[in-house]
Every structure is written in C-alpha cells, then in structure tokens.
Amino acid sequence: MTAPAVAPARGWRVLAERLPPLSIIGPFVALFIACVFFSFESDRFLTGQNFSLIAQQVMVVGVVAIGQTFVILTGGIDLACGMVMALGSIVMAKLAVELGVSPHAAIACGLLVTVFFGWLNGVLVTFVRLPPFIVTLGTLNIAFAITQIYSKAQTISDLPDPLLFFGETFQIGSTAVTYGTVLMLFLYLMFWLVLRETAVGKHIYAVGNNSEAARLMGISTRRVLIGVYTLAGLLYGIASLLAVARTGVGDPQAGQTDNLDSITAVVLGGTSLFGGRGMIMGSLVGALIVGVFRNGLTLMGVASVYQILITGILVILAVATDRITRRGA
Amino acid sequence: MKEQTIRSGRRLLTILLLACTSTAAYADDVVIGLITKTDTNPFFVKMKEGATQEAKAKGAKLMTAAGKIDGDNASQVTAIENMVTAGAKAILITPSDTKAIVRSIKKARDAGVMVIALDTPTDPQDATDALFATDNLKAGILIGQYAKAAMAGKPAKIATLDLAPGITVGKLRHDGFLQGFGIKEGDASIVCSQDTQGDQAKGQTAMENCLQKAPDINVVYTINEPAAAGAYQALKAAGKQKGVLIVSVDGGCAGVKNVKAGVIAATSQQYPLKMASMGVAAGVEFAKTGKKTSGYTDTGVTLISDKKVTGVDSKDTKFGLDACWGTK
Amino acid sequence: MLQARGLVKRYGQVTALDGSDFDLLRGEILAVIGDNGAGKSTLIKALSGAIMPDEGEILLDGAPVKLRGPIDARRHGIETVYQDLAVAPAMSIAENLFLGRELRRPGILGSVFRVLDKKKMLAQTIAFMADLQIGIRSMKQAVETLSGGQRQGVAVARSAAFARHVVILDEPTAALGVKESNMVLELIRRVRDRGLPVILISHNMPHVFEIADRIHIQRLGKRAAVVNPRDIKMSDAVAIMTGALPSPAAT
Numbered sequence: 015m016t017a018p019a020v021a022p023a024r025g026w027r028v029l030a031e032r033l034p035p036l037s038i039i040g041p042f043v044a045l046f047i048a049c050v051f052f053s054f055e056s057d058r059f060l061t062g063q064n065f066s067l068i069a070q071q072v073m074v075v076g077v078v079a080i081g082q083t084f085v086i087l088t089g090g091i092d093l094a095c096g097m098v099m100a101l102g103s104i105v106m107a108k109l110a111v112e113l114g115v116s117p118h119a120a121i122a123c124g125l126l127v128t129v130f131f132g133w134l135n136g137v138l139v140t141f142v143r144l145p146p147f148i149v150t151l152g153t154l155n156i157a158f159a160i161t162q163i164y165s166k167a168q169t170i171s172d173l174p175d176p177l178l179f180f181g182e183t184f185q186i187g188s189t190a191v192t193y194g195t196v197l198m199l200f201l202y203l204m205f206w207l208v209l210r211e212t213a214v215g216k217h218i219y220a221v222g223n224n225s226e227a228a229r230l231m232g233i234s235t236r237r238v239l240i241g242v243y244t245l246a247g248l249l250y251g252i253a254s255l256l257a258v259a260r261t262g263v264g265d266p267q268a269g270q271t272d273n274l275d276s277i278t279a280v281v282l283g284g285t286s287l288f289g290g291r292g293m294i295m296g297s298l299v300g301a302l303i304v305g306v307f308r309n310g311l312t313l314m315g316v317a318s319v320y321q322i323l324i325t326g327i328l329v330i331l332a333v334a335t336d337r338i339t340r341r342g343a
Numbered sequence: 344m345k346e347q348t349i350r351s352g353r354r355l356l357t358i359l360l361l362a363c364t365s366t367a368a369y370a371d372d373v374v375i376g377l378i379t380k381t382d383t384n385p386f387f388v389k390m391k392e393g394a395t396q397e398a399k400a401k402g403a404k405l406m407t408a409a410g411k412i413d414g415d416n417a418s419q420v421t422a423i424e425n426m427v428t429a430g431a432k433a434i435l436i437t438p439s440d441t442k443a444i445v446r447s448i449k450k451a452r453d454a455g456v457m458v459i460a461l462d463t464p465t466d467p468q469d470a471t472d473a474l475f476a477t478d479n480l481k482a483g484i485l486i487g488q489y490a491k492a493a494m495a496g497k498p499a500k501i502a503t504l505d506l507a508p509g510i511t512v513g514k515l516r517h518d519g520f521l522q523g524f525g526i527k528e529g530d531a532s533i534v535c536s537q538d539t540q541g542d543q544a545k546g547q548t549a550m551e552n553c554l555q556k557a558p559d560i561n562v563v564y565t566i567n568e569p570a571a572a573g574a575y576q577a578l579k580a581a582g583k584q585k586g587v588l589i590v591s592v593d594g595g596c597a598g599v600k601n602v603k604a605g606v607i608a609a610t611s612q613q614y615p616l617k618m619a620s621m622g623v624a625a626g627v628e629f630a631k632t633g634k635k636t637s638g639y640t641d642t643g644v645t646l647i648s649d650k651k652v653t654g655v656d657s658k659d660t661k662f663g664l665d666a667c668w669g670t671k
Numbered sequence: 672m673l674q675a676r677g678l679v680k681r682y683g684q685v686t687a688l689d690g691s692d693f694d695l696l697r698g699e700i701l702a703v704i705g706d707n708g709a710g711k712s713t714l715i716k717a718l719s720g721a722i723m724p725d726e727g728e729i730l731l732d733g734a735p736v737k738l739r740g741p742i743d744a745r746r747h748g749i750e751t752v753y754q755d756l757a758v759a760p761a762m763s764i765a766e767n768l769f770l771g772r773e774l775r776r777p778g779i780l781g782s783v784f785r786v787l788d789k790k791k792m793l794a795q796t797i798a799f800m801a802d803l804q805i806g807i808r809s810m811k812q813a814v815e816t817l818s819g820g821q822r823q824g825v826a827v828a829r830s831a832a833f834a835r836h837v838v839i840l841d842e843p844t845a846a847l848g849v850k851e852s853n854m855v856l857e858l859i860r861r862v863r864d865r866g867l868p869v870i871l872i873s874h875n876m877p878h879v880f881e882i883a884d885r886i887h888i889q890r891l892g893k894r895a896a897v898v899n900p901r902d903i904k905m906s907d908a909v910a911i912m913t914g915a916l917p918s919p920a921a922t
Contacts, residue, residue: 058555067555071548155411162383168670169543169569169597212785213773220759220770227757231771232742261544262576266383267569268544270412291761312552318538319508 037284037336041299052310062189069195072305075275076198077253079297081246082276089222089289090146096272097157102128102254104161107170107264117176125251132247136240161266170264181259194256202298223290282332372404373630376426376434382409386615389668393616397623416440423447433457433626441466457629461618473636475618477644482611483519485646486590489609491524492652499562502535502553506566520564539570546573565591568598575606596669603660609648617642672697673837678727687713689892700863702871702879705889719751719839720744748835754842756826760815765796768829820851831862839870856882876905
C-alpha cells in the first residue's frame with residue numbers, strides 16, 4: 015500500500031459518499047412523499063390533530079418495533095412480541111382490577127412477566143442454540159395460551175387511572191398530544207443514542223453483521239443476545255401498558271398481528287432482516303408510514319383492502335432497495 | 344438390543360392407542376364429535392357447554408377438538424380424521440377455513456359420518472349435510488331496522504366497521520344492516536367503511552380515522568362487540584359518544600353489559616349453545632335411526648336493547664344477560 | 672521473544688504435535704511452512720491461544736505462560752489475524768479497528784453513560800493507517816467496500832495496532848492477486864520494522880521466500896528445520912517439508 019494511485023474522486027462520487035445511503039434516506043423520503051400526497055387528497059390530513067391521532071395509532075406497534083429492531087439487528091427475529099405484549103396487558107389489568115393489587119405494582123408485575131419471556135427467548139437462542147424463528151414461534155404459542163387461560167378470553171375493563179395515564183392528553187397549542195406518544199418518541203431517541211454512541215450498540219451491530227468476528231474480538235455474543243432479547247421483552251411490556259391506556263381495556267385478543275406489523279415497520283425503515291445493518295429511527299418512520307397510509311386512505315374513502323395491498327408493495331420496495339444498494343458495495 | 348426395545352415400545356404404544364380409541368366403539372355409546380375454531384373464545388366455550396349438556400342428556404359420548412387459532416385449518420383436518428377413526432357417527436364443526444376443510448369433510452361423509460356445520464357455512468354450503476347457524480343477514484337487518492327507527496327521520500351519516508375482505512359472516516351482517524336501514528351499497532349516507540378484523544384496538548383506529556374524515560358521523564354499524572367497544576373509545580376521546588348510535592352483533596355477555604351501560608344501543612344476540620345442542624341431538628338421531636338432517640336451520644337471533652323503538656321487536660338486557668355466552 | 676518447548680497435542684488417536692519446538696526472535700518475520708497434517712495449524716493454534724497443549728510449555732519473553740483462549744493471548748500481547756479476517760463488513764474501518772476495544776469519552780459521559788469517543792478512535796485510526804502507509808481514502812468507509820487486499824491491510828493493521836509482543840498472520844495472501852499481495856507483503860515488512868515480530872503461515876513459497884527472515888519447517892508434528900531463505904533453495908525447503916530431503920540438525 016505504498017502511495018497507491020488513488021483516482022481523484024469524481025464530484026458525484028464524493029457527494030454520494032457524503033449523503034447517507036439510500037437505505038437510510040429512503041424511508042424518510044417515502045414518508046414525506048406520502049404526507050404530501052395525502053395533504054393534496056384531503057384537506058383534513060395536514061392538521062396537528064390528525065398527526066397526533068396517527069402518532070397515537072402507531073404508538074403500540076411503534077414501541078414493539080423498537081424491541082423488534084434490536085432483535086433483528088442481531089440477526090434474529092421475534093415472532094412472539096404481540097402475544098407477550100397481550101399477556102403483559104392482561105397481567106396488569108387482571109391484577110389491578112380483579113385482585114385489587116395497587117396499579118403501580120400491577121404494572122411492575124406485567125413488566126416482569128414480559129421481561130421474563132424476553133429473557134427466556136434469549137436463553138433458548140444462546141444456550142440451546144435454536145434458531146430465533148423457531149424459539150419465538152414456540153414462546154408465541156405459550157404466551158398466547160397463558161393469556162387466554164388466565165383471562166378466560168374475557169376483556170377486562172374498568173381499569174384504575176394509573177393504567178390509563180399514557181392515554182391521557184395534554185395540549186400543545188390547539189393539538190391534544192397523548193403522553194404515550196411522548197414516551198414512544200423518548201424511547202426512540204434514547205435507544206437511537208445507545209445504538210449510535212455506545213460500545214454496546216456497536217457490539218449489537220457486530221454480532222448481527224459477523225458474530226464470529228465479534229466473538230474473536232472478545233465480545234461475548236451470549237451476553238449481547240440475551241441482553242437484546244430481554245430488553246425487547248421490557249419494551250413489549252411498555253407497549254402493553256400503552257395498549258391498555260389507549261384502548262382502556264385489557265384485551266386478551268390484542269396484538270395478534272403485532273409481530274408482522276412490527277417486522278413491517280422495521281423493514282420499511284431500512285433495517286436488513288439479515289442483521290447487522292439498519293437504524294432504529296427507521297422503524298419509527300416505518301410505523302408512521304403504515305399509519306399515514308391507513309389514515310390517509312380512510313380520509314380518501316378508499317377500502318381497507320387497498321391499505322394491505324399498498325403495505326405489501328412498500329415492503330417489497332423497501333427490501334429490494336436494500337438489496338440493490340447492497341450489491342453496489 | 345436398542346432396536347428391539349424401540350420396536351416393542353412402539354408396539355405397546357400402538358396397542359394402548361387402539362385400546363383408548365376403540366373404547367368408544369366398545370362402550371356402545373353413540374359418539375358425536377365437536378370441532379370448534381378455538382378452545383378459548385367464549386363463543387365456542389358456550390358451544391361446548393351446550394354440546395356437553397345435550398350429549399349427557401341423550402346418553403351420547405362427546406369428543407371435542409379445536410384449532411389453535413382462528414384460521415388453523417390443519418388442526419381441524421386432523422381432528423376430523425381422528426374422530427372418524429374413533430367411530431364418531433356425526434361431526435359438528437365451526438370451520439376455520441370454509442373452503443380448505445371441504446375435502447376432509449367429504450372424506451368423512453364418504454365414510455358414512457354425518458357432518459353439520461355450526462355458525463359458519465362451508466364454501467360451498469352443501470359440502471356439509473346441514474348447517475345450524477345464525478341467520479347473519481337477519482342479524483344485520485334487525486340492527487339496521489333498529490337504527491333507522493331510532494334515528495327517527497334525522498339525516499344519517501353512517502360508518503360501517505367491517506370484518507375483513509371475503510369473509511361471509513362479515514358480508515352478510517353488513518348487507519343485512521344496509522337492507523334493514525333501507526339503503527343500498529354506495530348510498531350517500533354511508534360516509535366511511537373500514538375493516539377491523541373484529542379487533543377492539545383496530546376498531547378504535549378505524550373509528551378515529553372515520554371521524555377525521557367525517558366528524559358528523561351519527562350511526563355506527565360494527566361487525567361485533569369488541570369492534571363496537573373500540574369505536575366507543577374513539578368517540579369518547581373525541582367527546583362525541585352521546586350523539587352517536589352504535590349497533591352490533593353477537594350477544595356475548597360483555598357486549599350485553601355494554602348495551603346496559605349505554606355504550607351499544609342495540610345488539611343482535613346469537614345462540615352458540617343452541618347450535619351445539621341442536622347439532623348433538625341431530626347426530627344422536629342419525630346414529631339411532633339413520634335419518635340425516637339436512638339444509639339450513641336458523642338457530643335464532645334476538646335483538647337486545649334497553650330502548651324500545653317502533654317497528655322492531657327487541658328484548659331488554661335482563662333477557663340478554665340470561666341468555667348470553669361468556670363470563671356473566 | 673516467543674518460544675515453545677516439547678509441545679504435544681493429541682486428538683483421540685491422532686497425535687498432531689509430537690514434541691514440537693518453536694523459536695521466534697525479536698524483530699523478525701518468521702514463516703511457518705509445512706504440509707497438511709504436519710501439525711502446522713495446531714502449532715499456531717497453541718501459540719495464538721486457540722487450543723491448550725497437552726504437554727510442553729510456551730515461553731513469552733523468557734517467562735512461561737498459559738494461554739487459555741484467544742482473548743487471553745491478546746491480553747499477553749499476542750494478536751492473530753485469522754484467515755477470514757474477523758471483520759464486520761457493514762461497519763467502518765475505524766469501527767472495526769476498535770471492535771471490542773472501543774475508547775470511551777473522558778469523564779462522566781464515558782464512565783456512567785459509556786459514550787464512545789468516536790472522534791478519537793477515528794483520529795487514531797487515520798494516524799495509524801497513515802503510519803503504516805495504507806492508502807485508503809476514508810476510514811469511515813465500510814469494510815465491505817474495500818478490495819481484498821485493503822481488507823487484509825485493515826486486519827493486519829488492527830493486530831499491529833494492539834499487539835505488544837507478537838503478530839500472527841494466517842495465510843494473509845491466500846486470496847489475493849499479485850498487486851494486492853505485494854501491498855500486503857510490504858505492509859508486513861513495515862510492521863516488523865516498527866519492532867513487532869511476525870509469525871507468518873503460508874503455502875505460498877515465493878511470498879515466503881520474499882519476506883521471511885527465517886523459515887520454520889514443520890513436519891510430522893515436530894520442527895524439522897529452521898532455515899534462512901538466503902541460504903537455501905526453494906525446492907530444497909519444499910523437499911524438507913515433504914520429507915524428500917532429511918531434516919538438518921535443528922538450529
């Protein structure tokens with residue numbers, strides 16, 4: 015490598031290198047274009063209140079998607095997230111309403127349960143060495159069954175106020191914003207910083223990108239993986255509290271599509287399903303894209319089935335874009 | 344050595360299994376099978392209750408099975424096969440996948456077993472010997488008529504919160520509502536139609552978005568009571584819950600409680616217990632006399648509401664709570 | 672600098688190392704060659720800490736050491752560059768250089784919040800790579816955008832940056848073309864010139880003869896010979912390796 019003849023970089027090449035890659039800008043651009051489109055199609059779209067509404071609608075899946083992003087970054091996947099979340103909300107609701115436990119203690123118990131499931135997933139993946147797909151498929155069923163049995167498949171209502179706190183709103187100007195939305199944004203910001211600015215964040219990327227290399231460099235892949243799955247469990251617990259606050263009930267049938275919805279958000283956000291690449295803000299954007307389309311198409315009077323069609327097309331575009339830009343590397 | 348142990352182990356297992364499954368035949372009881380979509384939905388729990396009661400009363404043996412989730416066809420296929428092998432004379436089934444299960448049902452019928460669909464017709468409907476179900480169209484008509492009468496001539500702005508594309512139950516209830524209300528699909532008074540998959544949180548989101556589109560919605564048709572609860576939550580958040588009429592279908596205990604609480608104005612109650620007990624009775628009759636039941640039998644639907652309106656018959660929530668399914 | 676005496680390693684019925692000796696002098700490039708089954712890779716695994724020998728001892732700077740694992744070896748100042756390079760392709764050069772050994776910001780930010788000092792790591796990477804004269808435009812580039820030779824350069828630079836005593840390179844030019852191989856060989860020379868002795872495992876005789884100061888020939892689980900490439904013909908070295916020529920008395 016003695017004084018190699020490095021070709022003088024052409025102008026656009028330099029610019030392309032300075033700009034973040036397509037997989038990072040793509041989701042933001044898509045979200046922006048969608049918003050512009052819908053604001054033309056309906057004059058009720060571009061209001062503060064409508065955006066606050068969309069944020070509320072995505073906040074549960076949005077928080078679940080944080081956990082899912084972490085898991086996917088390590089090269090895994092979590093199919094159990096929705097069911098674990100439902101279990102968490104049933105535990106919180108049942109303890110608080112039927113067993114008269116103090117609401118804050120009930121919340122803590124719900125979180126403990128979801129954290130346990132997360133930790134269980136992590137242990138099964140690292141020590142028993144089962145593929146995450148299979149492990150979480152198993153815990154999905156276990157969590158679902160426990161939820162149904164424990165709740166007798168009945169919705170629990172009349173929840174005490176602390177459980178409903180995150181559904182309450184405060185005013186920013188003339189717009190009502192829910193505390194849950196603020197919590198979601200705060201969590202995204204916090205974990206964005208963790209992934210970007212700490213060694214643990216780098217280790218998570220390394221484990222997903224080349225776990226053997228990470229291991230050889232002295233990173234304990236076991237600790238990273240168990241940590242990630244356990245953290246995901248905690249996030250599902252927070253999501254269950256948000257779900258309870260938003261709907262006002264503990265619903266044992268909730269969260270059934272959350273696994274696919276969160277994976278959709280993660281993929282739309284530019285994170286690679288193979289692990290090691292992606293950013294957490296993308297998942298927020300991904301969740302918002304789905305919410306914006308759902309809201310916008312309803313305002314336009316378009317039938318629900320087209321929302322599903324469009325989501326499918328967007329997912330394929332997102333994955334294809336990721337692969338195409340990767341091939342250039 | 345090891346191979347021999349495995350082989351004898353397998354033989355022992357087979358003998359045990361045969362012994363278990365053939366006790367049914369040896370006991371000279373009539374065996375009726377009940378296969379529900381899931382084990383946990385209170386609707387099917389009630390069905391199982393009705394079937395068990397009737398089987399006990401008639402001295403028949405009831406075998407039950409269920410899928411893991413709504414849509415789990417494979418488990419139901421296995422269940423049909425097992426029940427036929429076990430000598431069931433009749434099988435009652437709420438099909439999770441109305442098309443895919445037809446093949447297995449045909450095999451069972453070819454083997455001389457009478458198959459009756461409960462609650463949900465197969466596609467095509469005559470793939471089963473008979474159907475005992477709610478007239479979902481009538482269920483929709485009743486609440487449509489109720490809503491029309493309750494509006495008392497005020498101009499209606501209607502939102503329909505539906506199930507999902509392609510599912511007959513959802514379509515029948517929706518069409519029935521429109522028919523009962525006296526309007527056709529595409530009428531100007533329908534300002535919003537969104538799918539909810541019968542899920543409460545999705546119902547809430549759908550209602551929120553519909554309200555964004557048309558803040559003056561005053562009538563909401565919902566596919567089932569969880570969706571109605573979600574719609575109410577959205578209306579409450581917007582401060583509109585007093586001026587909007589919500590109607591629904593199902594008649595589960597939680598739903599009837601909501602009617603009592605004023606959340607839902609009226610709901611069409613259906614009777615899973617009746618479906619199952621009638622099914623068991625028909626099965627026993629077939630086993631004893633060889634006479635098959637055929638065609639569609641309406642298991643009844645009752646409009647439940649605490650506010651009577653002219654032109655539509657309804658019963659109050661006390662009746663509803665007595666007859667409801669789920670945890671009282 | 673690094674010595675081994677009487678190393679024995681058995682895998683079931685197979686004896687991979689049968690009383691093997693090893694000597695690495697300060698400031699030299701020592702190439703290790705040997706046919707398949709000669710125990711070459713087992714010897715290197717023992718020296719890099721990947722395995723522990725059944726018998727024998729390893730001495731580092733005259734003092735006996737027990738290397739319980741690759742990370743333990745690193746702690747003793749022995750760095751190894753594996754054949755598959757152990758880099759995370761999607762991460763940048765700077766990130767890969769400090770992988771597992773990230774620098775943290777001073778003060779509370781570093782100790783409590785464990786925030787990385789990315790500027791410092793980038794600056795150190797740039798400085799170090801420039802020192803080794805590795806010509807890559809940006810240290811922020813993802814490793815996967817580099818050519819094979821550049822990637823090898825990054826891996827070698829990483830081990831040279833952190834090694835205190837020995838750098839072990841396993842087949843560094845195996846997957847490279849002529850031009851890139853020469854770049855890597857130049858780099859290896861520069862690493863030695865900075866005072867780090869290098870153990871080089873290679874099947875490529877021309878490369879071995881080009882840069883090695885001495886050549887350790889492994890055969891049948893023992894050290895067959897140590898020769899100087901200037902004093903011996905390539906064909907003779909290969910012959911000792913395969914057994915066609917008898918091993919000269921070990922120096």
